[in-house]
Amino acid sequence: MxxxxxxxxxxxxxxxxHNERYFQLTQERFAGLLADFTDPESLTARLEAAERRNLGHYGFGIKGFTLSMIETAIEVTGGRVSARVISELLAAGREMLEHPVxxxxxxxxxxxxxxxxxxxxxxxxxxxxxxxxxxxxxxxxxxxxxxxxxxxxxxxxxxxxxxxxxxxxxxxxxxxxxxxxxxxxxxxxxxxxxxxxxxxxxxxxxxxxxxxxxxxxxxxxxxxxxxxxxxx
Missing domain, CATH: 3.40.50.1000 (HAD superfamily/HAD-like)
Known part of the structure; x- marks a missing residue:
């Protein structure tokens, strides 16, 4: 047979x-950068909503995640997010793309x-x-x-x-x-x-x-x- x-x-x-743990660590960093504007739980919910919206545009992966973080930062700050924060989010995305396997x-x-x-x-x-x-x-x-x-x-x-x-x-x-x-x-x-x-x-x-x-x-x-x- x-x-x-x-x-x-x-x-x-x-x-x-391992993969998701690098996303979790970056989300903790993201929450720290936006701590003056919202709490971690609300930020996580807003980021997840942005990721779901953007899957059809960016697909799965770190690049789409990074763009969704930037979009969420703009939303929760009412457009007042600083260039420094945007720069740090871009750097976080690059670090994720270089993490060891x-x-x-x-x-x-x-x-x-x-x-x-x-x-x-x-x-x-x-x-x-x-x-x-x-x-x-x-x-x-x-x-x-x-x-x-x-x-x-x-x-x-x-x-x-x-x-x-x-x-x-x-x-x-x-x-x-x-x-x-x-x-x-x-x-x-x-x-x-x-x-x-x-x-x-x-x-x-x-x-x-x-x-x-x-x-x-x-x-x-x-x-x-x-x-x-x-x-x-």
Whole structure:
């Protein structure tokens, strides 16, 4: 009997390496810069609203986040934000684009183990240059049979990628920390979705776990091998 799953797709940010913690640290810095105008909770809500509005314009990633911070600063100060603050926000964005890549526990061993029995893909979204930089610095690049950096993750995107690289979504498993982006659209495409929770997950990526036979949750990437064994 052929394997049910022949191809494993891995998300990158906060699945293989840390990412959201750099956004959180920058938001704390942002709150300090705007402390004279609003409280941190209100500022966070305004920034999240700006990010949601701007996704269609800027996409996912640090550059869009930086522009959304500047837009929010202009809004909460009534246009009185100083050039110094704008300059500091731009500097914070540049620092985020230069942060070191810190792999999550079991990341390398999970990919190495999966590629012994399955085709493995990296499927991530965000800024092309930043994601290419992080992949290069991660040292994981040579482990993947294919790398896809997309503007959005949808069932149509997964169907196309798993068909082009492998045996179609029905025989694919997508592994990631986002229910909204990594799990739900992969299941909608006919594949399997494995949720790996992360302590820090962007609010935009939150969703409810599905009650579906092709949904699985593992505590961390150390549990991936056992899951693949169960899936045949």
């Amino acid at each position: 052929p394997q049910s799953v022949t191809t494993v797709g891995f998300d990158a940010d906060d699945t293989l390496w 810190d792999l999550l526990p079991h990341a390398r061993t999970a990919v190495e183990a999966a590629r012994e029995t399955h085709k493995v893909l990296l499927i991530t979204k965000g800024d092309l240059l930043d994601q290419e930089r992080k992949l290069a610095q991660s040292g994981l690049g040579e482990l993947f049979d294919g790398v896809e950096i997309v503007s959005e993750k949808s069932d149509a995107v997964y169907a196309e990628i798993f068909t082009r690289h492998a045996d179609g979504a029905a025989r694919g498993l997508m592994v990631g920390n986002s229910l909204r982006s990594d799990v739900l659209p992969m299941i909608a495409a006919g594949g399997w979705g494995a949720y790996v929770p992360h302590d820090l997950t962007w609010a935009v990526e939150h969703a409810e776990p599905p009650e579906h036979p092709r949904f699985a949750e593992i505590r961390d990437l150390a549990g991936l091998s056992a899951l693949l064994d169960r899936l045949g």
